[in-house]
Amino acid sequence: MTDTVAIKKVKVISGKHSALAGWYTAAMAAYALKDTEIAVFHVASDEEPVFSHGSLALQADVLLALQNLGLTESALVNHARAMPFLANKYMGWQGKKHVAFAGLAKTGVPLGGVNFVHYLARLRNETNNLNWRAELFSLNTICALVGTFAMPSGDPRSILSSLEYGLRVDAKLLCNLLKQVALELGKGSELHADAFDTEDQFSGRETITLDCRVSKEPTCKMLLDTFLIETSGLKESVPRVNNLSNEYECTDDGYVERQYVSGRQYVRKFFSRRFTKENKSLSGPFNECSEILLAPNTHDVWQHSLNTIYLFETGVHQLLDNGGLGYRTQQLNTLWPLLSGVNSSTLAANFFNRKSAERYRYWYDLALLPVFLCDRKDSEFWQLKAKLIEAEDLEYAISFYQRTGVFPQLEHYPADLGLIENTLLAFDKYPNASDPLSLAVEIGDLERKLTMLKQQIEQTAMQLPQFK
Amino acid sequence: MFKAPEHQLKNIVILGGGTAGWMTAAALSKLLSPEFFSITLVESDAIGTVGVGEATLPHLRFFNQRLGIDESEFIKATNATIKAGIEFSNWGNIGDTYIHPFGDYGKPIKNVAFHHYFFARKKYNNQLKLDDYSLPVVACKNSKFNFPTSDPGLLTSSYSYAYHIDAGLYAQYLRTFSEQKGTTRIEGKVNSVSLRKSDGSISGLKLDDGTIVNGDFFVDCSGFKGRLIEQSLKAGYEDWSHWLPCDRAIAVQSEHNGRPLPYTKAIARDAGWQWQIPLKHRMGNGYVYASQYINEENALKTLLANLPGNQTSEPNYLKFVTGKRKSSWLKNCVAIGLSSGFLEPLESTSIYLIQAAIMKLVELLPQRENMAVKSTEYNRYFSNEMDKIRDFLILHYHATSREDTPFWTLCKHLKIPPSLEEKMELYKEIGVIEDYQYGLFLTPSWLAVYNGQGVIPSYSDIRVNETTLAHADTYMLTLFTDIQQAVARMPTNEQIVSRLHDNITCNVKLQLNQAAQFSLYGRK
Numbered sequence: 007m008t009d010t011v012a013i014k015k016v017k018v019i020s021g022k023h024s025a026l027a028g029w030y031t032a033a034m035a036a037y038a039l040k041d042t043e044i045a046v047f048h049v050a051s052d053e054e055p056v057f058s059h060g061s062l063a064l065q066a067d068v069l070l071a072l073q074n075l076g077l078t079e080s081a082l083v084n085h086a087r088a089m090p091f092l093a094n095k096y097m098g099w100q101g102k103k104h105v106a107f108a109g110l111a112k113t114g115v116p117l118g119g120v121n122f123v124h125y126l127a128r129l130r131n132e133t134n135n136l137n138w139r140a141e142l143f144s145l146n147t148i149c150a151l152v153g154t155f156a157m158p159s160g161d162p163r164s165i166l167s168s169l170e171y172g173l174r175v176d177a178k179l180l181c182n183l184l185k186q187v188a189l190e191l192g193k194g195s196e197l198h199a200d201a202f203d204t205e206d207q208f209s210g211r212e213t214i215t216l217d218c219r220v221s222k223e224p225t226c227k228m229l230l231d232t233f234l235i236e237t238s239g240l241k242e243s244v245p246r247v248n249n250l251s252n253e254y255e256c257t258d259d260g261y262v263e264r265q266y267v268s269g270r271q272y273v274r275k276f277f278s279r280r281f282t283k284e285n286k287s288l289s290g291p292f293n294e295c296s297e298i299l300l301a302p303n304t305h306d307v308w309q310h311s312l313n314t315i316y317l318f319e320t321g322v323h324q325l326l327d328n329g330g331l332g333y334r335t336q337q338l339n340t341l342w343p344l345l346s347g348v349n350s351s352t353l354a355a356n357f358f359n360r361k362s363a364e365r366y367r368y369w370y371d372l373a374l375l376p377v378f379l380c381d382r383k384d385s386e387f388w389q390l391k392a393k394l395i396e397a398e399d400l401e402y403a404i405s406f407y408q409r410t411g412v413f414p415q416l417e418h419y420p421a422d423l424g425l426i427e428n429t430l431l432a433f434d435k436y437p438n439a440s441d442p443l444s445l446a447v448e449i450g451d452l453e454r455k456l457t458m459l460k461q462q463i464e465q466t467a468m469q470l471p472q473f474k
Numbered sequence: 475m476f477k478a479p480e481h482q483l484k485n486i487v488i489l490g491g492g493t494a495g496w497m498t499a500a501a502l503s504k505l506l507s508p509e510f511f512s513i514t515l516v517e518s519d520a521i522g523t524v525g526v527g528e529a530t531l532p533h534l535r536f537f538n539q540r541l542g543i544d545e546s547e548f549i550k551a552t553n554a555t556i557k558a559g560i561e562f563s564n565w566g567n568i569g570d571t572y573i574h575p576f577g578d579y580g581k582p583i584k585n586v587a588f589h590h591y592f593f594a595r596k597k598y599n600n601q602l603k604l605d606d607y608s609l610p611v612v613a614c615k616n617s618k619f620n621f622p623t624s625d626p627g628l629l630t631s632s633y634s635y636a637y638h639i640d641a642g643l644y645a646q647y648l649r650t651f652s653e654q655k656g657t658t659r660i661e662g663k664v665n666s667v668s669l670r671k672s673d674g675s676i677s678g679l680k681l682d683d684g685t686i687v688n689g690d691f692f693v694d695c696s697g698f699k700g701r702l703i704e705q706s707l708k709a710g711y712e713d714w715s716h717w718l719p720c721d722r723a724i725a726v727q728s729e730h731n732g733r734p735l736p737y738t739k740a741i742a743r744d745a746g747w748q749w750q751i752p753l754k755h756r757m758g759n760g761y762v763y764a765s766q767y768i769n770e771e772n773a774l775k776t777l778l779a780n781l782p783g784n785q786t787s788e789p790n791y792l793k794f795v796t797g798k799r800k801s802s803w804l805k806n807c808v809a810i811g812l813s814s815g816f817l818e819p820l821e822s823t824s825i826y827l828i829q830a831a832i833m834k835l836v837e838l839l840p841q842r843e844n845m846a847v848k849s850t851e852y853n854r855y856f857s858n859e860m861d862k863i864r865d866f867l868i869l870h871y872h873a874t875s876r877e878d879t880p881f882w883t884l885c886k887h888l889k890i891p892p893s894l895e896e897k898m899e900l901y902k903e904i905g906v907i908e909d910y911q912y913g914l915f916l917t918p919s920w921l922a923v924y925n926g927q928g929v930i931p932s933y934s935d936i937r938v939n940e941t942t943l944a945h946a947d948t949y950m951l952t953l954f955t956d957i958q959q960a961v962a963r964m965p966t967n968e969q970i971v972s973r974l975h976d977n978i979t980c981n982v983k984l985q986l987n988q989a990a991q992f993s994l995y996g997r998k
Contacts, residue, residue: 013936041584041942119540343587346933347904357900357908406851409844412837414851415912417858442482442839446507 011349014212018048021219023301024319025055026177028218029184030331031317031338035216036191037075038342046192048185057177058298058319060237060272061265063091063252063327065110065172071335075187077180079173086179087268090171090473091250093150094425096432098256099380106139106432107251109146111170112424113431114459120443123427124411125452128440132449140431142460145169145467147428150251154470165466174252174267177329211349214313220301221318228300228321229377229394230260230276236295238271250473252327254376258385261376263327276300276325281387300324305366306337310355313348315341322366325373333369337362364418371400375426379404379433404430411437482841483690483806484511489664489679489702490695491517493641494811494828496648497537498693501832503655504541506839513656516679516687518663528641528751528758529557529738529822531914532576532634535990537829543651545986549974551647552639553754555734556619556970558610560822564742565927567875572926573737574821575610577633577995578918580953583946589921590905590935591946604925607950609633609957618964619736621985622996629956634996636822638738638751638758660687664696667706675805676702691840694809698816703799703809710800711815717868717891718796719884720746720818724774725760725790729783736967740820743776744768745881749819750782754975757782762818767881794818798860803849808835815860820870823863826914830859855912862913865894866920873898873927898929905931918995 016035020028032048039046064072072082082088093109100106114122122143130138141147145168149155159166253264260277300321308315317337323330340361347354371378378397382388399416403423406414407430413423430436447455486502488495499515506513538548548554559575566572580588588607596602605611610633613619623630653659662681670677678688694702703709715721730752739750746763761777768776774789798815802808810831817823834855838848872890876882890898900906901924907917924930938946965973965982973982 038585039937042937042939044936342585342937343906343935344904346936347906350903350933351899353896353899353903354906357896357906406847409847410838410851412851415855415858417911421911439841439844441837442510442841443505443507443836445482445510 011211013044013214013345013348015214016044016046017213017215018046019215019217019219020048020050021319022051022053023056023058023220023298024218025050026057026059026181026184026329027317027319027323027334029181029188030334031216031218032188032192033075033184034071034335034338036188036193038338040191044193046188048188048192055181056296056298057181058233058235058324059177059327059329060235060270060274061174061267062177062180062329062331063172063174063265064331065328066170068328068331068335069173071331075184077183077187081183082173082175082180085183086175087270088173088175089249089266089268090155091150091174091252091265092146092155092169092171093144093251094429094432095150095251095253096256096376096429097253099254099261099376099382100434101382104256106434107141107144107147107150108425108428108432109141109144109150109170110172110425110428111144111146111168112422113140113428114143115168117455118443118446120441121411123431123437124440124444125447125456127411127437128444129449129452129456130436131438131440133453138456140428140436143456143463144428145463146171148463148467149470152467153249153472154467155250155473156470165462174265176267176270211313214315214345214348217314217316218319221304221316221320222302228303229374229391230278230321230325231300232279232282232297233274233276233300233324234295234297236273236275238273256376256380256382259387265327278387281385298324303370306358306362308355308358308362310352315358322370322373326369330369333365336365367399368416368418368420371397371403372426375400375429376433379430379435381433404435408435408437409439411440482510483839485689486511486513486691486693487679487687487689488513488515488693488695489517490697490811490813491515491645491649491659492695492697492811493645493825494813495693495695496645496652497825497828498695498810498832498835499652499657500541500648500655501537501836503652503657505836508656512658513652514658514660514687514689515652516660516662516664516681519661520663528753529560529638529749529819530636531822531826532636532990532994532996533826533829533992534636535634536992537833539987539990540833541651546974546984548644548647549637549986552637552641552643553756554637554639554974555752555754556736556967556974557636557638557738557822558619558633558736559614560738560740561614561735562740562742562870562923562926564876565740565747565870565874567928568878570926570928572922573605573608573611573614574919574922574926575608575614575633576635577608577610579604579921580607580950583949584937584942586935586937586942587905587907587917588946589925590931590938591943591950593905593931594934594938594943595946595950604921606954606957609960610635612957612961613964614735614737616961616964617733617735617967618961619967619970620964621988623985624988629953629960631996634991634994635736638753640753641825660685664701667702669706673805674707676706676807690806690842692807693835694807694813695811697812698794700799700809700813702807703802703804703813707804707807709802709804709809711795712797712800713795714797714864715795717864717888718818718871719764719766719881720762720796721794722765722770722773723760723762723792723794723818724770724777725758725792726777726781726785727787728757728759728781728785730755730757731782733966733968734971736970738822741780742876742882743780744879745773747820748777748780754971756786760819762820764881767879767884796864798857801849801853802831802856803852805849806840806845808849808852810835814856817860817863817867820867821863821915823914827859827863831856858912859914861891861893862910862915865891865897866915866923868894869898869920869923870927873924873929875928901931902929903931904933905935914994916994 018032036046093107158169255262259282263274303320344354559573563571666680668677734752741748745768751758794816802814840848871885
């Protein structure tokens, strides 16, 4: 171990394409270090920022972090046009007519300690009736379908306790809120790139740099390399029933994502320039449209010799509907306790780099999940996809799930894989075998129980107020 | 009446009737429908059992609850006493003593782990003791105990508890339980094992009297030798004795020395360590040692010279090789208990590993067509459990200042696994303890051993400063006082044990059968 030098400054750098990442990082740093003498500065690009997301679909992990920053749900509703969502809607992935919902909450209820999906799989297998679909047993999906909503109940006896929601927020407005938080807490002022280049006050071992710009050295190829982002005008009408779900529509050369925040629709189309040469634009009256290249992919890296931690804004962040803020939150929460190792040995950096790589594999898998699951082979893009996509852990997890109905325990995957499971089921990847413990219920009895549960969920969803 | 699908395995055969065998039989006979599964256990009275794990971990409560076993009945049937931690003596240095509790030390303050503040303050006040900020540690030191409460907001919910049990009585209890649930017990010794020519899987066991016991799936609980998994299926063994050099144990029973303590004792000796486990009616004792450094005769002398009461049983001699089976599940056979590997009972993990294996087997109970994928996942899971516990056990030996005997000199200078090396260095440098999702021992346990054995971080978290320390001081003072007061209100452990066993009427309330968690610390 070498001698240590007290850290006095944290410098966050962002570029034209990483303003949100930069301000989120700066705000999180300012909050984490607010009781210290360490000043947090954000060196932002002079150029007008380009946002890779019009809106972000945020779940509990990020919402909790924002709440710590003082950005409560009501602040997000009032200042970032936040509105809830309950499910993802997939269209055309398993054939032209394929439409299915994957809810945020776990589907069904366990019976006798056995996961619900085992009973469902058993019923499907033994009755040969494929109309028993998972989405019928989720209040999330049924509410998303009929457009009703209520706040979840904390009482575990209430069916409303099975509801989970996330919030979609306008990315640019959230960025503004984060900027306010960072400037209020950061004890430092916002600097711009030009100013920084001539400043030498930040160099040296007293400063830690958190560089949030896009990565330059790709470690793996992305199948999709480009996307268009289009934003509707404020007063464009938005289809009502889609208000509570995010849409993912499969196309011949990639897919389209549609999200809705209050009064606006954001559309992103992902494709590969290898197959799509012509200029693309989406139909409909959009006010803004821009084409963005997906950044190369690599996990975060702590470069010990430079006191620099690269929290890259990569293609995976661009693909993820939460803007990669879930990964970033995990990374930053890991980072703060390690900062006392900045000027000592390489231990903290090595540890951070190992965790970064492990976690990144999960987020990469999650970002590409629908593409990975798609069975289409009717276009050049989808034919090539099978050869190009690399997702070893995901492949193992899905294969194991389909053969057993159980997810393997992977240390870098979250313990609750409810949304992944729901997505698999939305893509008709039901388990082929069910838990032998599920045999304790006779098949006729099981059919009755599941019918009752389905009806109860339907009735509850219909009785809830329409979301406005 | 409806039939199980054809691909379903029906006949499950368990070989061995020790703790592992009867725990497996009890779980399977309780959780699997008898209409579709038959459970048969083959054991021989002529073969003794090792009777592992008189000291248990809190997870056993979860296991018993899953089986619907009444806690009071279990305690009486196994002569159990309460266990709230383990006391380690002479490990970091001769004369040192610390307790590894089933509970946490303080709470994070301003998002920084409690121990950073503690060590920052201790630099200037050497009288501060981490133990004072753990309710179960203070309770253990005062021989006090009470059942934890369930309200997570209360200090009295911040710990868990386990038991000291007579493992032989537990096996007997579970035998009755299993047979009532339909398990068939066959008395006999295995003469030979038949393998299927098609895939090399086990088709049946031939017993000495000629009886053939056929099965679809076999659970090997035959102990160290691994009659099925090793002798028949040749699974192979990964030897860890270069990291954990103890390879022998001598166990004896003794009279009780008086008041029952709510913790197990692990006392380091010249060439290993001695356990003392207080049951209701007797003490369990043993010496785990490295035969390279002490012979059997001297080991026995050491053990007998340090018994807490008069010896009441003949010594039981055990030889073992620390390590794990390369595959615990191979073809249609899963090894549970000592046949799956051996880790010395320093942290009372034997019964935990049995129970974890059973629960994973129940979760992954195979059908014919997914046997191979399930075995792969099971082996990955179990191997991970073993590796992580192994690292934690090595820590006890390696984090020492002792060089007073060749054994301890070896331990101090041992080349440890890279996974442990990274973990220890990170803590020593900046006080960070990496938690994992899947593994038994988490931050409180590592902190207990680090601190108890004199491993102190060089630097605190950068967020620890005079401002945040001022908050921490207030919190620490409050916590210290609250713990003292809570312990003062607790009954003695002796009162609890009497109340549990003797049905005496007194003011001590027993809050038994509370919902248990699969956790060491009373929380997820």
